[in-house]
Each structure stands twice: as C-alpha cells, then as structure tokens.
Amino acid sequence: MLGRLNFRRPHVADPRICFVTNNTPAANDAADHLRARYGKTPIASADFVVALGGDGLMLQTLHRVMGSNIPAYGMNFGSVGFMMNEFSEDELDKRLAAAHRTHIYPLSMTVLDSSGETHSALAINEVSLFRSSYQAAKLQIFVDGESRLEELICDGALLSTPAGSTAYNLSAHGPILPIEAQLLALTPISPFRPRRWRGAILSNRAVVKFVTREAEKRPVSAVADNVEFQNVREVTVREDRSQRVTLLFDPGTSLEERVLSEQFRF
Template sequence: MSGNLHIHFTTNGSPEANTAADRLIARYEQAPLKSADVVVALGGDGLMLQTLHRVMKTGIPVYGMNFGSVGFMMNGFSEDDLQQRLEAVQRTRIFPLSMQVLDTSGKTQVALALNEVSLFRSTYQAAKIQIIVDGETRLDELICDGVLLSTPAGSTAYNLSAHGPILPIEAQLLALTPISPFRPRRWRGAILSNHAEVRFITREAEKRPVSAVADNVEFQNVLEVTVKEDRTHGVTLLFDPGTSLEERVLSEQFRF
C-alpha cells in the first residue's frame, strides 16, 4: 500500500468505538467500502470476524484497533499517524473452511468459517457423531457435547479452550478437536492436512439433535456436515510491525 490510502472505518457499535471512529473520520475521512484501500475495524475479535466475512469477496485488507475484551486479532488504538502505520503493516493471509450441511428436512446449506466449524448437541442428551476423513471412517461413534474442526487462525480461539492444539498460522494443517468427549473418553482429537475433507454424520438425529456452526452462522437439526478448506476465498489481516498474527500464535504457546 502506498500514497494517501482511502480508509473505510467500521465499529462494534460501542460508545467508545463510535466516538473514536468519529474522531478518525474527521481526521482521515471516510471512504465508501467499495472504493476503500483498507478497512479499519474498531472493536474486538467478534467485529474482526464479521468484517473479514464482509470483505471476503472484495480483497480489501482489514486493520483492527482494539475496543473489545481480548483483541487477539486487533492492534492497539492510536489516532496519530494512521496513514504511516498502515504503510508499515505486516500482512497475514488466511483461508476459510467451507461447511456444507444436510439437515433432517433434506435441505442443503453452505457457509464459510475463518475460525472453526463446530457441531454441538442441542438437548440434554449427548451427541453421537461418526467422523469420516477423506472417505474413510476414522471414528465410528464419538459420544460427546460436540466436535470442531479449526483453521490455524482459529486454533487459539474455541479450539484452544476445548484443549485442542495451537497450530502455526502458516501451517497447512487443521485441528480436529472433541468437545467434552464421553466415549472414547481418552480421544483428544487429531491434526489433519489442510487438504483433508472431513465428514460428520450424526447418529439418532431425531433423538439427539445436533446444530452446526461456521463462525457465527448456525444451522439446526443436521444430519451430515462436510468440511474442507476453501482456497478460492481468503482475507488479509494487517498488523503493526512485531505484532503479526504469526508472532501472536507463537507467543500463545508459551503462556501459562
């Protein structure tokens, strides 16, 4: 990026973020999204995910400034020298998972996930899920609260909370992680190639309903869920020098 960048500002709607956006717009001007060189998102990681999904088809990179709680994908806030900061950024390109869902009514739906695709039990009864990788059954029946498949970018999010592995951001890998597994009790998941196609088949779907979620898009009463990486889509995150997503993921592995 070079020259006088056209910036589109977006916020999570909080009073603090909105006030900061008003000051930034007065100083740097607001470009329409369709003609922007970069989107500056003021909020937390939730807003960052929403914004990345919003710009996925446009190729516009996103620079976040933290007005949320964790802000793992965000930079620190400063009004000063924004154009210069955006000229000096480090770029990280990430790719989503494509989730195809077949529900109990026979309807098929598709969604993309930058963090993870998750299956969850919808009632008090545990889910029973068969796991097939590249056409071969690897686990005939997982009895659990759920299971997820995570990208490297999402491996430090819900995947980590479910005791899944942290994956280096540039690794061509996916993390398959059970959520509160009951049987097999000692199965801790698997690390798969990013070329793998993972198919989840729910058992006793009427008695044990399961929902499927791609980031923030949820489908109820699923029968089958097929997931694979989608390299035809991608998004670019921008970080201040020395604070790249690669560095953040690495540092997360040494936290106690």
C-alpha cells in the same frame, strides 16, 4: 453471512479508509475523530477497512470483505483483542503501509439437514457441531471418505483453521497450530466415549465429514463462525483456497508472533 464485495486494488499512496465499529460509545467517538482526520469512505470503495472493536467485530468484518482484496486492520475497543492492534489516532496511514500482512483461508461448510435441504457457509475460525438437547451427540467422523471414528459420544466437535486454533479450539483443549501451517485441528468437545480421544491434526487438504447418529433423538446444530444451522444430518468441511482474507498487524505484533507466544503462556 454479510454480502461480498468486488475485488479491490492493492494499497495505494493515499489510502481510502473505511472505519467500522462495534457501536460502543468509545468506539463510535474514536471513529468520528478518525473520519474527520483521514476521510470517510464507503467500504465498497475502500483500500483498507479499519475495525474499532473486538475480535467478534473483526470476524464480521473479515466475512464482509471476503474475496475483495481489501485488507482489514483492527484497533482494540473490545475485551480480548487477539486479532487487533493498539489504538492510536496518529499516523494511521503510515501504520497501514508498514503493517505485516497475514492471509487466511476459510473453511467451507456444507450441511445436509433433517428435511433434506442443503446449506453452506464459510468459517474463518472454526466449524463446530453442538448437541441441541440434554442428551449427548453421537457423531461418526470421516476423513477423505474413510470412516476414522465410528462413534464419538460428546457435547460436540470442531474443525479449526490455524487462525482459529487459539480461539474456541484452545478452550476445548485442542492444539495451537502455527499460522502458516497447512494443517487443521479436529478437536472433540467434552468427549464421553472414547474418553481419552484428544482429536487429530489433519492436512489442510483433508475433507472431513461428520454424520450424526440417532439424529431425531440426539439433535445436533452446526456453526460456521456465527452462522448456525439446526437439526443437521451430515456436515462436510474443507478448506476453500479460492477465498481468502488479509489481516494487518503492526510490525513486531504479527499473528504469527501472537500464536507462537500463546504457546508459552501459563
């Protein structure tokens, strides 16, 4: 995971802006023009960070500014751009001042691997478990210390935040959660048994633990956004309210509106 930054002051009248890109020629060229117009500020000294790329770059940027109070504003130079705004060089300072702010709290993942070592990582979208071999994974699922599913035979499972519910969770046929909902989505990935189990909607205060069964025979990996650990035995996930990131959207295109609109797409 990228390093954390120190806590920064909120928006000021003459903003210091850091521009980051996905390193495509188009995004790099746009960043050069923007820096010439609005200045070039290191991220550690910035009041805003503007990401020129796609949703993958935005996730990396949000991890980088986690806990720093630096809002992130994206302009789409990627493919989907669900977390991004339209690109324009004009009046960027005014767009930043008028932008709608959405606060997102990450999931904290703690992993116990087969060697007995413990690892941790944060996820803005979801924590996922995946089978690592040709054999299906066998998972036991605990919620708040109580075994709720003795054995899930599957390709994997994931726990998603509302912000991540329209990402991989939706592709795995999980529910879309309103962005302000204090809920988490627990979704199986290609479940074999119980075949008809579609997952669960949980309180954001829930502590979810996955225990792998037959771990040597059926190895499983755990992923928090883009941080992966192999050969896991136990994975514990909870929302971390001590951390948050702030995502900016132009008026009328807030993340709340995008999540709502996604539910009416065919």
